[in-house]
Amino acid sequence: MCKHPLKGFPIGIWPDSGKPKYKIVSYNTDFVRFDGDYWHALQGVPFGDYVSEFIEIPCGQCIECRLQYARDWANRCMLEAQYHDENWFLTLTYDDDHLPDRHELVNCDTGEIVPSPIVSLNKDELSSFMKRLRKNTGQTDFFSFYFFRRANGYLLLNFRKVELRDGMVLLLSPHQQQEWHVNEVELDYTFLIFREDFMRTFIADKFFVYRLLYYYQTDTPPYLFAEPEELTEYMRLLKKIKQELQHPVVDTYNLIVSVLYYLLVIINRAYAQTYRLPVEVPKNNYAFKFKDLLEKHIRTTQRVQEYADMLRVSRITLNNSVMAQFGVSAIHLLKQRLLEELKNELLFSNLNVSQLADEFHFSDPSHLMRFFKKETGKTFTQYLMNYKRGIYE
Numbered sequence: 001m002c003k004h005p006l007k008g009f010p011i012g013i014w015p016d017s018g019k020p021k022y023k024i025v026s027y028n029t030d031f032v033r034f035d036g037d038y039w040h041a042l043q044g045v046p047f048g049d050y051v052s053e054f055i056e057i058p059c060g061q062c063i064e065c066r067l068q069y070a071r072d073w074a075n076r077c078m079l080e081a082q083y084h085d086e087n088w089f090l091t092l093t094y095d096d097d098h099l100p101d102r103h104e105l106v107n108c109d110t111g112e113i114v115p116s117p118i119v120s121l122n123k124d125e126l127s128s129f130m131k132r133l134r135k136n137t138g139q140t141d142f143f144s145f146y147f148f149r150r151a152n153g154y155l156l157l158n159f160r161k162v163e164l165r166d167g168m169v170l171l172l173s174p175h176q177q178q179e180w181h182v183n184e185v186e187l188d189y190t191f192l193i194f195r196e197d198f199m200r201t202f203i204a205d206k207f208f209v210y211r212l213l214y215y216y217q218t219d220t221p222p223y224l225f226a227e228p229e230e231l232t233e234y235m236r237l238l239k240k241i242k243q244e245l246q247h248p249v250v251d252t253y254n255l256i257v258s259v260l261y262y263l264l265v266i267i268n269r270a271y272a273q274t275y276r277l278p279v280e281v282p283k284n285n286y287a288f289k290f291k292d293l294l295e296k297h298i299r300t301t302q303r304v305q306e307y308a309d310m311l312r313v314s315r316i317t318l319n320n321s322v323m324a325q326f327g328v329s330a331i332h333l334l335k336q337r338l339l340e341e342l343k344n345e346l347l348f349s350n351l352n353v354s355q356l357a358d359e360f361h362f363s364d365p366s367h368l369m370r371f372f373k374k375e376t377g378k379t380f381t382q383y384l385m386n387y388k389r390g391i392y393e
């Protein structure tokens with residue numbers, strides 16, 4: 001119930017709707033009185049042409065009103081949700097750097113033109129957000145790990161087919177298309193999901209996720225097989241995280257971050273061991289920064305030299321650090337990432353080859369087609385045909 005309700009005195013009927021018309025005044029008012037022009041809010045003993053019966057009107061400001069508002073929305077969402085298979089609830093806000101330009105107002109006293117104190121939504125931005133959202137549906141910006149005790153079927157991950165096996169630890173990076181072909185009832189697994197920035201905020205290690213060898217790895221598969229005792233250890237850690245989530249206390253966040261951090265590191269070690277990847281302590285961060293830059297610029301920048309320039313190091317230095325860290329050359333990493341992006345775009349967007357060439361800043365569609373053929377041994381058409389026939393590579 002509202003802590004600071006207002007009083008609403010019925011003073012007539014709205015002619016259009018036939019609903020009662022209320023004079024809304026503060027709660028210490030005892031009656032309202034009409035003086036021929038205006039309804040006055042008065043205290044004490046009523047006199048003259050007055051109304052003293054009233055209804056309580058929630059203030060809309062106090063904590064109870066805000067909670068009620070939230071409950072009303074929750075109820076509305078629950079009711080709406082019954083009509084759809086998938087439901088999202090989003091709250092969109094601007095950050096300070098992207099506030100839209102303010103309208104201009106005239107200050108009536110001085111005649112000055114001043115920016116409006118109110119910043120409002122730029123509707124074009126909402127509609128372009130909705131477009132991007134639709135385009136990206138089917139992907140997530142979460143890491144999601146599956147620890148399978150019993151598995152069956154397969155997963156189409158981007159353009160790759162991953163057969164699911166017992167004891168498999170599947171490590172999915174953000175922004176990968178997922179299409180599951182499994183018998184859910186027969187699966188026995190534990191599932192961990194977290195956002196990249198969850199770690200970034202709390203651990204002063206900007207490149208931590210890039211140190212994870214399975215993050216957007218294109219040469220080695222996105223999974224490893226755990227020995228029973230390893231799986232037991234992973235389960236123990238996941239259980240710890242779950243317990244904390246269920247019964248949060250003041251330092252729950254810190255505990256979860258540290259357990260998750262530990263879990264990610266031991267999985268990383270196991271992954272490195274499985275695929276014989278380098279585990280040396282890096283002398284510098286160039287390799288990770290390169291991966292970070294690839295994620296941001298792969299569509300527009302496709303020369304190792306350009307990345308070396310961004311990092312202000314020589315191409316040779318960059319190549320050496322990438323080699324030491326990931327066991328492949330910088331150009332290889334770049335090409336793999338570019339192909340990944342191209343294949344996804346080819347399969348999951350409706351762009352034609354010349355639009356694709358534009359999107360990826362190739363000067364001519366024929367250059368793009370030649371690049372693709374050289375790297376994959378297939379033309380775009382062959383690649384698409386194969387995919388439709390169930391040949392995933």
Ligand SMILES: [Zn+2]
Nearest residue numbers: 002059062065
């Ligand atoms: Zn209230």
